[in-house]
Amino acid sequence: DKGNRQIVASERDMMNFTCWKMQEQHQKFKEIT
Structure with missing residues (x-):
């Protein structure tokens, strides 16, 4: 069924x-700490 x-x-x-x-949030978190 396509739908x-x-x-x-x-x-x-x-x-x-x-x-x-x-993952993006994790990257920002690592940059902060």
Whole structure:
């Protein structure tokens, strides 16, 4: 089902985005300390 695949793809994008955001925050944290 094409519609279902779209949802899965966007969920994966959200996971990737969250992961990337956390990494970005981690980088900033390391720069501060």
